[in-house]
Amino acid sequence: xxxxxxxxxxxxxxxxxxxxxxxxxxxxxxxxxxxxxxxxxxxxxxxxxxxxxxxxxxxxxxxxxxxxxxxxxxxxxxxxxxxxxxxxxxxxxxxxxxxxxxxxxxxxxxxxxxxxxxxxxxxxxxxxxxxxxxxxxxxxxxxxxxxxxxxxxxxxxxxxxxxxxxxxxxxxxxxxxxxxxxxxxxxxxxxxxxxxxxxxxxxxxxxxxxxxxxxxxx
Amino acid sequence: xxxxxxxxxxxxxxxxxxxxxxxxxxxxxxxxxxxxxxxxxxxxxxxxxxxxxxxxxxxxxxxxxxxxxxxxxxxxxxxxxxxxxxxxxxxxxxxxxxxxxxxxxxxxxxxxxxxxxxxxxxxxxxxxxxxxxxxxxxxxxxxxxxxxxxxxxxxxxxxxxxxxxxxxxxxxxxxxxxxxxxxxxxxxxxxxxxxxxxxxxxxxxxxxxxxxxxxxxxxxxxxxxxxxxxxxxxxxxxxxxxxxxxxxxxxxxxxxxxxxxxxxxxxxxxxxxxxxxxxxxxxxxxxxxxxxxxxxxxxxxxxxxxxxxxxxxxxxxxxxxxxxxxxxxxxxxxxxxxxxxxxxxxxxxxxxxxxxxxxxxxxxxxxxxxxxxxxxxxxxxxxxxxxxxxxxxxxxxxxxxxxxxxxxxxxxxxxxxxx
Numbered sequence: 001x002x003x004x005x006x007x008x009x010x011x012x013x014x015x016x017x018x019x020x021x022x023x024x025x026x027x028x029x030x031x032x033x034x035x036x037x038x039x040x041x042x043x044x045x046x047x048x049x050x051x052x053x054x055x056x057x058x059x060x061x062x063x064x065x066x067x068x069x070x071x072x073x074x075x076x077x078x079x080x081x082x083x084x085x086x087x088x089x090x091x092x093x094x095x096x097x098x099x100x101x102x103x104x105x106x107x108x109x110x111x112x113x114x115x116x117x118x119x120x121x122x123x124x125x126x127x128x129x130x131x132x133x134x135x136x137x138x139x140x141x142x143x144x145x146x147x148x149x150x151x152x153x154x155x156x157x158x159x160x161x162x163x164x165x166x167x168x169x170x171x172x173x174x175x176x177x178x179x180x181x182x183x184x185x186x187x188x189x190x191x192x193x194x195x196x197x198x199x200x201x202x203x204x205x206x207x208x209x210x211x212x213x214x215x216x217x218x
Numbered sequence: 219x220x221x222x223x224x225x226x227x228x229x230x231x232x233x234x235x236x237x238x239x240x241x242x243x244x245x246x247x248x249x250x251x252x253x254x255x256x257x258x259x260x261x262x263x264x265x266x267x268x269x270x271x272x273x274x275x276x277x278x279x280x281x282x283x284x285x286x287x288x289x290x291x292x293x294x295x296x297x298x299x300x301x302x303x304x305x306x307x308x309x310x311x312x313x314x315x316x317x318x319x320x321x322x323x324x325x326x327x328x329x330x331x332x333x334x335x336x337x338x339x340x341x342x343x344x345x346x347x348x349x350x351x352x353x354x355x356x357x358x359x360x361x362x363x364x365x366x367x368x369x370x371x372x373x374x375x376x377x378x379x380x381x382x383x384x385x386x387x388x389x390x391x392x393x394x395x396x397x398x399x400x401x402x403x404x405x406x407x408x409x410x411x412x413x414x415x416x417x418x419x420x421x422x423x424x425x426x427x428x429x430x431x432x433x434x435x436x437x438x439x440x441x442x443x444x445x446x447x448x449x450x451x452x453x454x455x456x457x458x459x460x461x462x463x464x465x466x467x468x469x470x471x472x473x474x475x476x477x478x479x480x481x482x483x484x485x486x487x488x489x490x491x492x493x494x495x496x497x498x499x500x501x502x503x504x505x506x507x508x509x510x511x512x513x514x515x516x517x518x519x520x521x522x523x524x525x526x527x528x529x530x531x532x533x534x535x536x537x538x539x540x541x542x543x544x545x546x547x548x549x550x551x552x553x554x555x556x557x558x559x560x561x562x563x564x565x566x567x568x569x570x571x572x573x574x575x576x577x578x579x580x581x582x583x584x585x586x587x588x589x590x591x592x593x594x595x596x597x598x599x600x601x602x603x604x605x606x607x608x609x610x611x612x613x614x615x616x617x618x619x620x621x622x623x624x625x626x627x628x629x630x631x632x633x634x635x636x637x
Contacts, residue, residue, distance in 0.1 A: 041635050050544055051631040071548045078546015085634060089541045093231035094224075101219035107546035111219060148545070 001026055002047075002156055002188050007056030009042055017042045019053065020206060022216055024188050026061070026155070029179065030216065031199065032192040034208030040192045043208070044160050047190060049077040061155055078107025082149030082187070084178070086161035088141045090133040096120070096144050097129040103148045119147045122184065123177065138166075142174055150181045157187045163195045175201045221551070225558040232531065239523045240567045243613065246516030247571025247606060248578060253506055253513065254602045255579045259594050261499060264290070267405050268491035270340055272473060275299070275307060275316075275480055276462040281489035282498055288319060288462040289491055290405055291329050294381060295321050298459040299486050305451060307463060307480065312472035317464040318450060320417035323377040323388070328363045330377050330410045332417030332460075334447050338399055340464070341406045347371060348397030352444050354419050357393045357412040361401040369395055375410075377420060391420045414450040418458050517613065524563050524617035528556060532621045539625050540633035553626040560618025561611060568610025572603060 007019035017039045024030055034040050045051035046058065049065050058065045060080055068076055090099050100116050120126045123143040133141060142162070149157060159178055163171035175191070175198055182189035191198065199205060206216045229236045267289055274288040277297030286293035308316045317340065320332030331337070335350055338358070348371040351358055359369060369375065374392045393412065401407060465488070467473060473490070480488035532539075539552055580596025 045631045045635065048544065050634070071550070074543065074546050074548045076546075077544065083544055085541075087537075089537045089634075091227075091535075091538045091541065093227040098219055098223070098227070102224065102542070103545045105219040105224075106542050106551065152546075 243567030249513035251575025564614030
């Protein structure tokens with residue numbers, strides 16, 4: 001259960017972002033749409049636990065995320081939240097396998113070779129374990145980024161503009177990969193995008209365009 | 219996956235740069251190691267060769283020169299002293315023992331030293347082969363001399379005047395090798411020892427009854443006068459000269475009185491090895507300090523090199539750092555990651571530098587005759603090297619702490635929204 005309530009974030013006196021309330025059941029999917037500047041990134045960063053809102057409440061499976069200490073939140077994020085960024089941000093000096101292993105290491109989890117292999121196999125990059133990121137195609141990189149996000153069996157899987165630079169076919173592939181991966185881990189999935197092609201794949205859509213946001217509960 | 223592997227992967231990513239910084243640091247460290255090893259061994263060698271000698275008495279002149287020629291046999295003597303005057307010192311109550319040295323000749327560059335058996339005894343040296351001399355023109359070889367010149371018992375050699383190989387040869391003064399000393403690792407190994415009487419014999423004005431007839435090495439003229447520890451003091455040698463006396467005192471009080479007595483009341487001088495060696499090392503220290511400054515400049519350059527490389531790599535990997543944070547890595551983990559990178563470079567440089575330094579000292583020790591005299595080797599570890607590892611670690615921390623703080627302060631949300 002993901003629950004975000006009454007959140008407001010002010011970067012400074014002028015820029016104040018009012019965030020919609022979100023209630024998302026475990027395993028549920030949610031698409032957040034809106035043009036850039038609509039507060040999508042702010043919302044996603046708060047959901048990811050890398051940005052603390054000025055006020056409000058945020059709970060994941062009963063844990064009050066905002067009351068955790070900084071390092072406590074780091075650890076909680078590592079073990080409970082998987083994030084796929086628009087730019088995949090793979091670590092160029094590490095192999096595919098190590099790029100995924102590092103997610104376990106940074107989260108303070110034990111190295112689990114079998115888990116890493118299984119995830120890669122599921123995402124069809126099992127034969128690329130020892131390749132470096134710059135040897136991969138764009139699609140393969142995206143799969144590595146997804147693998148890295150789900151290797152720790154997150155409760156919440158977040159994806160920021162995962163399809164913005166992809167053609168229609170690839171875009172569909174990525175969305176279904178994300179949905180499948182989330183389903184395998186039993187994670188809730190929240191995708192943020194301004195890409196209208198994605199809408200048809202989600203039942204629940206939160207549009208940040210309206211100034212008055214009533215929130216969503218699914 | 220662990221911190222070590224992660225740090226290593228970044229070093230490998232910029233392998234050339236890492237290698238250059240490791241090499242730069244290792245050259246600086248190697249220079250320091252060479253200096254340490256060299257001065258340590260030189261010092262130890264100087265003091266150990268002089269051990270047990272409280273004073274060297276010789277002709278007036280430079281005291282350092284007297285010590286160098288009398289103990290280390292690496293400089294010309296200051297001159298000669300009269301045996302009769304020297305005798306008065308030998309009998310002085312402050313003197314426990316006095317070993318005579320008569321210098322002035324060489325065989326193919328190896329100095330021939332006229333002395334008594336007390337001289338090799340002082341170094342704890344034993345005859346390895348053959349016997350000790352008991353007649354004039356018998357010689358005993360130091361271990362190195364025997365090996366280098368391929369001489370063995372029964373061979374004859376002819377001495378040359380002076381200390382250089384090119385000196386005039388005493389054509390009619392065949393000397394017989396009767397013994398070879400064991401290897402002591404001291405100056406003794408490169409000397410040829412004989413009796414004081416031999417030296418006098420070589421330089422004696424030749425009478426019509428030549429003592430050395432043709433190839434007959436019997437030296438019949440002196441056969442009946444066997445050489446003993448004190449035979450050189452007998453009245454018949456009155457008027458002869460020797461070069462120096464190695465004196466050891468009967469009690470510590472003499473250290474204050476004896477040199478003053480010799481320097482003020484006689485035409486000779488007494489020099490204390492301990493004082494002169496310290497003076498010599500101080501003089502040498504100026505040169506060593508100059509090289510040391512050079513080494514520190516190299517090390518400083520490598521600190522800057524590592525610092526700049528890490529700082530640049532922080533720019534390249536700000537997203538990596540943000541990603542690691544977003545994957546759950548704490549600030550401290552990222553801090554440690556960068557610090558470890560600096561440490562790995564500096565420790566690699568430190569270890570390589572120590573290895574290079576030892577190799578260089580060993581090569582110097584083997585290549586230069588001057589260094590060989592002091593038995594310099596690269597195959598010893600000295601206590602100061604622990605400090606070098608600590609120094610290297612300090613360099614790594616110093617050069618990586620600022621980049622590490624940058625990593626520590628990575629703002630994830632800000633960095634990742636800048637894409």
